[in-house]
Amino acid sequence: MTMSNAAVQAQRIERQDQTMRVGASRPAPQIRTVQENENKKKILFVTSELSELIKTGGLGDVSAALPRALRPHHDVRVLLPGYRQVMQSGHPIRLVGSLAGHAALPGGRIGRIDLDDGLIVYVLISPELYERDGGPYGDNRNQDWPDNHIRFARLGLAAADFAAGEAGISWRPDLIHAHDWPAGLAPAYLRWRGQRTPSVFTIHNLAYQGLWRPECRAELAIPAEACRMERMEFHGQLSFLKAGIAYADRITTVSATYAREITTPDFGCGLEGFLREKAEHGLLCGIPNGIDESWEPETDAHLLRNFGVNDWEGKAVHAEHVRRQFALEPSGSSGPLFVVVSRLVQQKGLDLTHALAETLVAHGGQLAVLGRGEPAVEDSMRQLAERFPGRVGVNIGFEETVARRMFAGADFLLMPSRYEPCGLSQLYAQRFGSLPVARKTGGLADTIEDGVTGFLFEEPSLDSYREALLRAFRVFATPSLFHAMRCRAMAVPCFWRQTIDPYLRLYRQVLESRHGEA
Numbered sequence: 059m060t061m062s063n064a065a066v067q068a069q070r071i072e073r074q075d076q077t078m079r080v081g082a083s084r085p086a087p088q089i090r091t092v093q094e095n096e097n098k099k100k101i102l103f104v105t106s107e108l109s110e111l112i113k114t115g116g117l118g119d120v121s122a123a124l125p126r127a128l129r130p131h132h133d134v135r136v137l138l139p140g141y142r143q144v145m146q147s148g149h150p151i152r153l154v155g156s157l158a159g160h161a162a163l164p165g166g167r168i169g170r171i172d173l174d175d176g177l178i179v180y181v182l183i184s185p186e187l188y189e190r191d192g193g194p195y196g197d198n199r200n201q202d203w204p205d206n207h208i209r210f211a212r213l214g215l216a217a218a219d220f221a222a223g224e225a226g227i228s229w230r231p232d233l234i235h236a237h238d239w240p241a242g243l244a245p246a247y248l249r250w251r252g253q254r255t256p257s258v259f260t261i262h263n264l265a266y267q268g269l270w271r272p273e274c275r276a277e278l279a280i281p282a283e284a285c286r287m288e289r290m291e292f293h294g295q296l297s298f299l300k301a302g303i304a305y306a307d308r309i310t311t312v313s314a315t316y317a318r319e320i321t322t323p324d325f326g327c328g329l330e331g332f333l334r335e336k337a338e339h340g341l342l343c344g345i346p347n348g349i350d351e352s353w354e355p356e357t358d359a360h361l362l363r364n365f366g367v368n369d370w371e372g373k374a375v376h377a378e379h380v381r382r383q384f385a386l387e388p389s390g391s392s393g394p395l396f397v398v399v400s401r402l403v404q405q406k407g408l409d410l411t412h413a414l415a416e417t418l419v420a421h422g423g424q425l426a427v428l429g430r431g432e433p434a435v436e437d438s439m440r441q442l443a444e445r446f447p448g449r450v451g452v453n454i455g456f457e458e459t460v461a462r463r464m465f466a467g468a469d470f471l472l473m474p475s476r477y478e479p480c481g482l483s484q485l486y487a488q489r490f491g492s493l494p495v496a497r498k499t500g501g502l503a504d505t506i507e508d509g510v511t512g513f514l515f516e517e518p519s520l521d522s523y524r525e526a527l528l529r530a531f532r533v534f535a536t537p538s539l540f541h542a543m544r545c546r547a548m549a550v551p552c553f554w555r556q557t558i559d560p561y562l563r564l565y566r567q568v569l570e571s572r573h574g575e576a
């Protein structure tokens with residue numbers, strides 16, 4: 059199908075206003091139209107996760123919360139692959155457009171979901187690419203899909219198609235905001251096709267790079283000039299993440315400290331030189347994540363009982379619930395309850411928590427772990443529960459409600475990350491009056507005030523971690539101090555609405571500089 063045919067077909071589909079209802083039936087939401095306003099720009103978020111539809115970690119949270127926080131200022135919409143979970147979410151999906159195929163990237167259709175609060179999500183529908191059992195990146199055994207380069211190149215190209223008006227949709231973004239390696243080719247295709255739409259690329263985690271054999275070049279229609287060190291070549295491979303960094307007008311990451319750290323060999327994952335150059339040209343900056351309004355203990359519908367500052371009874375209800383759910387001895391309830399809510403991956407330093415579990419238990423603490431991830435880390439957590447029955451409980455799974463009740467019931471959250479671009483769990487914990495014990499790195503260093511809203515330690519070593527853990531025990535033993543710290547933690551200003559200005563300034567700069575060039 060030629061592009062113009064695709065556009066004609068899409069318009070026909072739009073005219074027919076065909077509504078595809080997949081899975082459970084939900085009432086069609088009231089569609090709130092965005093006020094036309096000259097200063098309101100059209101911004102397309104390109105992402106592989108969106109928390110209420112598909113989430114494996116913090117990217118899903120940010121992709122859902124940030125567009126909403128920006129909506130009073132701009133017309134922000136989201137482009138997301140049509141995974142099975144999305145197609146079967148029960149939200150009505152209206153077919154509104156279609157895309158032509160290109161090289162080995164198949165064509166597809168564009169569906170539109172209007173979420174209950176009016177956020178518009180464009181869904182890239184390609185059953186052969188996305189509708190599978192498993193997660194967004196791999197199967198149920200945690201094996202990456204072998205065609206991820208095709209799956210996510212298709213996502214990047216779809217964004218460029220939107221910007222070119224080739225998706226059959228009259229809404230054309232003024233700016234593309236792409237997130238992490240799965241969207242890394244969006245800025246690249248814009249440049250390769252000579253499109254003028256500017257782009258911003260946000261790094262949520264530099265360690266995941268989307269690396270492929272150079273032979274994939276033809277399949278993905280990557281021009282030869284891109285396969286150089288100054289562009290997307292990385293040690294003989296093609297890197298989607300590097301493409302995003304190379305071709306976007308501006309690069310952001312999710313905290314000021316991580317923005318500095320990734321320009322150093324310890325944190326740069328081999329890209330430190332490339333990133334340092336961007337930083338020197340003023341093209342890389344850190345903008346801290348916020349949290350969305352649903353993380354409010356006074357109103358969170360997931361909680362068994364809502365609570366506010368100083369209502370420690372409300373927290374006690376959840377502590378008891380967590381102890382029951384994780385088979386922890388009720389008799390241990392006079393000691394502190396520690397929780398871990400995390401992807402179980404090397405980044406999160408769970409080996410350190412594993413090694414300190416004995417100390418934690420010996421001092422009268424209990425530990426509840428919720429997580430899913432690398433099989434070896436999962437196994438090590440299971441072993442802990444076997445070794446300390448009644449003192450350590452482990453749930454290998456991904457459960458939002460359980461997670462929120464853990465944040466509510468905990469005394470302390472453990473987050474000894476080796477690196478942490480920003481981290482959301484420590485923000486959620488603080489909001490819910492649970493004090494993080496965390497490594498002083500990345501966003502953890504920026505969002506936790508040591509000895510005031512949590513406990514920080516410097517080195518990724520047992521001694522350093524132990525020292526912070528023992529400080530937490532000492533504070534727990536002094537209720538007036540402990541409660542004062544909880545109150546301070548709950549008052550940390552971290553909602554997106556309080557942190558949105560740097561994004562607004564950035565968009566303005568990018569749009570103005572493109573306008574100036576034109």
Ligand SMILES: Nc1ncnc2c1ncn2[C@@H]1O[C@H](COP(=O)(O)OP(=O)(O)O[C@H]2O[C@H](CO)[C@@H](O)[C@H](O)[C@H]2O)[C@@H](O)[C@H]1O
Pocket residue numbers: 114115116117119120262263312347399400401428429430455456457458461478479480481482483484501
């Ligand atoms: N088993 C489980 N069940 C339920 N919920 C679970 C869970 N495991 C994790 N979660 C949830 O997933 C989210 C994790 O977000 P984080 O930001 O803390 O880390 P993540 O490494 O995934 O994110 C990456 O991207 C984000 C967003 O930019 C950065 O903050 C971060 O530093 C970077 O590593 C939280 O909402 C947490 O509650």
